[in-house]
Structure formats: C-alpha cells, structure tokens
Amino acid sequence: MSTLTAGRRAGADRAWVRVAAPILVGVLVLVVWQVLVSVVGISDYLLPGPAAIVEQFVQFAPAIGTATVVTGVNALAGLVVGSLLGILLAALAARWSALDMMSAPVVAGLAVVPIVALAPVLNSMFGADSQMGRQTIAALASFVPVFVNTLRGFRQVRPVHRDLMRAYAASPGQVLRTVTLPTAVPFIFTGIRLASSLAVISALVAEYFGGPRGGLGAMISTSAATSAYARAWAYVFAAILLGLVFYVVALLLERLAVRRPH
Incomplete structure (x- = not known):
C-alpha cells in the first residue's frame, strides 16, 4: 500500500x-x-518591452477580442473543411491504389504552395469583402497533414484482419466501421492536431496580405504601418494565445479519441 x-x-x-x-x-x-x-x-521599433505590450493589450482588449474572433472563425472553418476533405480523400486513396498514385503529386504540390503568393490571388478572386480566400488558405494548409496521417492510419490495418471480416461476409462499410476506422483514429487526430496550428498561422498570414480588415493579421499590419509597435505585438500575443487554444483543444480531442474504447 x-x-x-x-x-x-x-x-x-x-x-x-x-x-x-x-x-x-x-x-x-x-x-x-x-x-x-x-x-x-x-528601441521600440526593434523590440517593445513586455510592460508596454501588456498595456496595449489591456487598452485595446475589445478590438483585440474582435480581431481574434475573426481570425478564429477563419481558421476553424478552414480546419474543418480541410480535415473533412483530407479524411475523405485518404479513405478513397486507401481503397483504390490508382487514386493513391494520382493524389500523391497533388498533395506534394499543395504542401509547398506559398501562402504569401496565394493569399492576394484568392483575396482578389473572392472579393475584397469576403473571408473565403482566407478560409480557403487555412483549408489547404490543414488538408495536407490530415490527409498524410489519415492515409498512414488506413494502411496500418493488416490484410489478415480484412480477410477475416470478408470471410464472415462483412460488407465494405462494416469493414470500414469495425476495422479500418478504429485503427486509423489515432492517426486522424494526430493530423488534426498538427493542422490546428497550421490553420491559425495560414489564416493570420492570409489576413496580413490584403482582404477585408478586422482579423489579427490585418491589425498587425495596420499597427506596424502606423508605428504602433507595442500594439502590433499585442495582436501577435493574441495570435499566439489563439494558436495555443486550437492546439490544446485538438490535443484533448485526440486523447479522448485514443482512450475511448472502439
């Protein structure tokens, strides 16, 4: 004892x-x-002090909160859409090898797409008053890690287990629900956890390079342009907190999914 x-x-x-x-x-x-x-x-131009940043954070708390909500919504929308597309395409690629071979170069290309160059293009495409460009960029950034990890999870299923299910006359849907998905769940949530931070970063960068005002990226750009460097760092601090919230929530969901009996 x-x-x-x-x-x-x-x-x-x-x-x-x-x-x-x-x-x-x-x-x-x-x-x-x-x-x-x-x-x-x-100099404040190089690095404002923490006291000045905290002062600006408290003073502009309402504006910072509003900007954080805008960026959070953009990141969340992109994360959800990118994750769903990544899981769906990974399931199809695991089922058909031809699709797997065709999707590999596409995913590799998406992984190296420069957000700095793509953001102005999408912002112009969807219009100056639309958040769709930013959400699309967050979705593209989220798609790659979710797809790669999900596909790896689907490939962890041993052929003997699938053969056993088929021997019991299980349908493809039953095999997916009882064997494939339970094995792939930890990998899926690992991909979502990695994508959560990328979604926030991508939305922030997309906001920095044009589009409607209001997000953290846009406010950082505006504050820096007006020499309000401590205020710009206050918005950066809010972006860090937002990224941590996304990461911690994704981590908690991952732990719940892994510990839950399937």
Whole structure:
C-alpha cells in the first residue's frame, strides 16, 4: 500500500514539475526581456518591452477580442473543411491504389504552395469583402497533414484482419466501421492536431496580405504601418494565445479519441 502511495506521489510531483517548469521559464524570459529593454535601451521599433505590450493589450482588449474572433472563425472553418476533405480523400486513396498514385503529386504540390503568393490571388478572386480566400488558405494548409496521417492510419490495418471480416461476409462499410476506422483514429487526430496550428498561422498570414480588415493579421499590419509597435505585438500575443487554444483543444480531442474504447 505504501509503495502504491509513493508511486502516486511521485507521479503527482512529476506532473507538477511539467506544469511549473514551462511557467518558470516563461517568467524568466519575460524578466530578461524587460531588463534588456529598460536597461540596455532597445528601441521600440526593434523590440517593445513586455510592460508596454501588456498595456496595449489591456487598452485595446475589445478590438483585440474582435480581431481574434475573426481570425478564429477563419481558421476553424478552414480546419474543418480541410480535415473533412483530407479524411475523405485518404479513405478513397486507401481503397483504390490508382487514386493513391494520382493524389500523391497533388498533395506534394499543395504542401509547398506559398501562402504569401496565394493569399492576394484568392483575396482578389473572392472579393475584397469576403473571408473565403482566407478560409480557403487555412483549408489547404490543414488538408495536407490530415490527409498524410489519415492515409498512414488506413494502411496500418493488416490484410489478415480484412480477410477475416470478408470471410464472415462483412460488407465494405462494416469493414470500414469495425476495422479500418478504429485503427486509423489515432492517426486522424494526430493530423488534426498538427493542422490546428497550421490553420491559425495560414489564416493570420492570409489576413496580413490584403482582404477585408478586422482579423489579427490585418491589425498587425495596420499597427506596424502606423508605428504602433507595442500594439502590433499585442495582436501577435493574441495570435499566439489563439494558436495555443486550437492546439490544446485538438490535443484533448485526440486523447479522448485514443482512450475511448472502439
């Protein structure tokens, strides 16, 4: 009993260290950052201090919140659409080898599409008042990791398991539900977790290069253009928080899906 208690305490201590260590490192970085700005006298043009950024964050909190919602909606729409398309195409590619070979160069091409060059084109295509261009870019960025990881998950199913299901006269749909999908679920959610951060980054970059105003990327560009550098960093901080929220939610969904019995 004492051994079990000691093991639980050791596990709790390790969990506390995993939480406390990043916080302490973050606080130390902020202190050193503020000291460098205040003592060394680094110009705000190069690097505003954390105190100035926090001040701007509090002062412009309503505007920052509105911009964060705009970027979050663009990223979420792109993540959902890109993930669904990635899962669907991966399922079809796993089923038909010809489609797998045809989709490989397309996916490779999408993986290296430059967002900086594509954003102005899509913003012009969908119009200056539409968010579709930004959402499309987020969907393209999300599609690739979801497709690659999902396809890998589908390929983890052993042929003997499929043959056994066919021997029991299982339909293709039953094989998909009982064998293929349960095996691929961890890989699918790994792809979604990777895509969650890419969706936020892609939406942010797309907003930076034109289109309707209002998103975090557009506000960063506007603040920097008017020499409000601390305010621009406040919007950057909001973008970091948004990316962390997307990542943590995707991570929690992944853990729930993996632990859930299939």
